Amino acid sequence: MIKVWGRKNSSNVQKVMWAIGELGLGHERVDIGGPFGGNKDAPYLAMNPNGLIPTIQDGDLTLWESNAIVRYLSAVYGVGKLQPADAKKAALCGQWMDWQLAVVAPAITPAFLGLVRTPPEKRDNAAIAASQAKTVEAMSMLEAALGRTSHVAGDAFTMADIPLGIMAYRYWQLVPQHPAHPNLKRWYGQIEARPAFKTHVSSIPMT
Ligand SMILES: N[C@@H](CCC(=O)N[C@@H](CS)C(=O)NCC(=O)O)C(=O)O
Structure with a gap:
């Protein structure tokens, strides 16, 4: 189960959600940022010191930066689908x-x-x-x-x-x-x- 932090109208969160959708991965998304706030609070900053969205957790991995997340999901769950094998x-x-x-x-x-x-x-x-x-x-x-x-x-x-x-x-x-x-x-x-x-x-x- 992949956990995603970030409001759904953020373009950077949408990258992650679209990749998850393409790969059919089980996930939970938590609204944070914008009107929801929370992204400058200590618990979130402990995961992502930028205080920006998105952040994900997959098992013991915590990862931020939207394109790094899309690359990670593609490398682990989507070789031959989102990430070319070559x-x-x-x-x-x-x-x-x-x-x-x-x-x-x-x-x-x-x-x-x-x-x-x-x-x-x-x-x-x-x-x-x-x-x-x-x-x-x-x-x-x-x-x-x-x-x-x-x-x-x-x-x-x-x-x-x-x-x-x-x-x-x-x-x-x-x-x-x-x-x-x-x-x-x-x-x-x-x-x-x-x-x-x-x-x-x-x-x-x-x-
Ligand atoms: N380079 C970062 C940029 C992240 C970013 O700027 N996120 C915006 C939303 S698109 C944000 O956190 N804004 C503050 C907020 O939503 O409260 C990434 O690609 O993840």
Whole structure:
């Protein structure tokens, strides 16, 4: 039984829940963070000194950082499913997952905070526009990659599609004026048809 700490509308928690859903793993999720609080309290900080969500426990392992968790679940429960058996293909998954955290998340976060978490009269519209432009730049890179392969890290669905699928779900909503991105849209059509994506991502309002 895997225990997950984190509210279900957090994009980083959704990565973990989507991976758990893909792999059909038994789990318990505890609401924490945002309106639920608790993530800055001592018991939580003892597990995750960042005070951020998600955190998981699987047996004697406590693990935080969403993409590290998705990699762990894929390595232990999903080789040949979410993690390619071939080490080079698995490394490409890691590359795209790191890129999601290092480039796409920082690009889109100001637009998310500005448009979703800030009332209209308090918004910094210039910061939102700059964030949207950076996100278009990043997603255009993904668009080019998806012109060469059907999925993010090759021609099969892998763990690499999880963090970027969630970024795409937010991108359509936060950057309504985006380029046509035909490859991104073709790929996203396959992503949004996956039952675990519907359950853990697209059925949950982006609040
Ligand atoms: N790099 C971390 C980022 C975690 C993060 O920023 N989590 C946000 C939610 S998406 C958080 O904990 N926010 C505080 C809160 O929800 O109270 C990861 O990928 O796990």
